[in-house]
Amino acid sequence: MSDSSSLAVAAFPIGLLLGVAVRNAVAVPNLAGFASSLMIFAGSSQLAAVELIDRGAGAVAVVAAVAMINARHLMYSATLGDRYRRAPLWFRIVASYLLIDQVFALNNEQTNPELARRPLPEQMAYYLGTALPLFCLWQVGTVVGILVGNVIPASWEIDFAVALMFAGLLVLSLNRWPAAVAALVGGGLAWVGRGWPSGTGLLAGAVAGVVAGAVADRFAGPDPISAGDGGTADE
Amino acid sequence: MVAGAITYAERASFMLHSSSRGVPDGMRRALRYVAPAVFAAIVVPRVFTSGTFDPSSPWWPRMAAVIVGGALMWRFRSMPLTLAAGMAAFWLFRTWS
Numbered sequence: 001m002s003d004s005s006s007l008a009v010a011a012f013p014i015g016l017l018l019g020v021a022v023r024n025a026v027a028v029p030n031l032a033g034f035a036s037s038l039m040i041f042a043g044s045s046q047l048a049a050v051e052l053i054d055r056g057a058g059a060v061a062v063v064a065a066v067a068m069i070n071a072r073h074l075m076y077s078a079t080l081g082d083r084y085r086r087a088p089l090w091f092r093i094v095a096s097y098l099l100i101d102q103v104f105a106l107n108n109e110q111t112n113p114e115l116a117r118r119p120l121p122e123q124m125a126y127y128l129g130t131a132l133p134l135f136c137l138w139q140v141g142t143v144v145g146i147l148v149g150n151v152i153p154a155s156w157e158i159d160f161a162v163a164l165m166f167a168g169l170l171v172l173s174l175n176r177w178p179a180a181v182a183a184l185v186g187g188g189l190a191w192v193g194r195g196w197p198s199g200t201g202l203l204a205g206a207v208a209g210v211v212a213g214a215v216a217d218r219f220a221g222p223d224p225i226s227a228g229d230g231g232t233a234d235e
Numbered sequence: 236m237v238a239g240a241i242t243y244a245e246r247a248s249f250m251l252h253s254s255s256r257g258v259p260d261g262m263r264r265a266l267r268y269v270a271p272a273v274f275a276a277i278v279v280p281r282v283f284t285s286g287t288f289d290p291s292s293p294w295w296p297r298m299a300a301v302i303v304g305g306a307l308m309w310r311f312r313s314m315p316l317t318l319a320a321g322m323a324a325f326w327l328f329r330t331w332s
Contacts, residue, residue, distance in 0.1 A: 187275030209272025
């Protein structure tokens with residue numbers, strides 16, 4: 001569980017960053033900015049939305065940008081939805097709301113293969129146990145950022161902790177060579193598309209990486225990991 | 236509010252929909268690569284483009300710190316260690332840049 005607590009700590013700077021952005025954006029009322037943390041609860045898309053609104057973008061453009069940036073959650077949902085398809089409806093409703101990058105990272109089979117072998121109630125408890133602290137610190141960070149401003153000196157560049165966190169999660173997910181192919185293609189295309197509008201570079205990289213990984217997987221032979229997930233066997 | 240609803244719909248899409256059939260085997264294989272593909276796509280631009288707090292900082296201390304953090308994660312599988320040592324390495328490298 002130490003992993004989830006350190007990830008929760010890393011959620012604070014994300015919330016703080018958002019709060020500061022809301023505070024500095026003239027066109028975004030503070031309450032609306034905080035409400036976006038509750039309703040959208042997805043860091044990069046909220047930052048983009050605040051920036052777009054502040055620059056006077058229309059509602060349609062803002063909504064389209066948020067939908068685009070958060071489209072990777074479709075893939076998270078598909079990945080975890082298969083595992084939790086026998087979980088009760090209330091859990092799937094709540095879990096969907098809490099499904100952010102970090103929660104996906106802690107609960108998917110690639111980064112956390114032990115979890116997939118445990119009984120379903122334990123998996124559900126772990127899911128909520130990892131997601132709720134993240135959610136709370138995120139909201140606290142947003143409120144502090146809006147009310148107090150930047151409490152951590154900007155020169156510390158504390159937002160780099162977010163990049164480190166995802167780098168660590170990336171390492172955990174590299175369990176066989178096709179995963180490295182997926183990472184190289186995904187990271188490479190996201191770099192090429194870093195200037196593309198509305199996070200389409202990230203989305204393109206993510207989709208291309210998954211496809212590349214799946215193609216490489218065909219040459220890699222049977223996967224030792226899938227033995228524990230109770231799903232269909234590999235061919 | 237609309238943006239929030241769409242985000243929720245994207246997250247809930249398969250969580251709520253997937254029936255007892257589960258997903259096809261080919262798709263299951265592809266979904267294994269969601270984690271490495273997405274995390275790499277998040278990390279790489281963050282390392283090579285300047286930070287949100289300080290747009291003037293160079294990229295190489297971030298690159299070096301990510302390598303340090305990644306190596307520690309590979310060896311010790313510990314997120315607290317990765318974050319602490321990675322940030323320390325980042326600040327150290329930055330003072331030289």
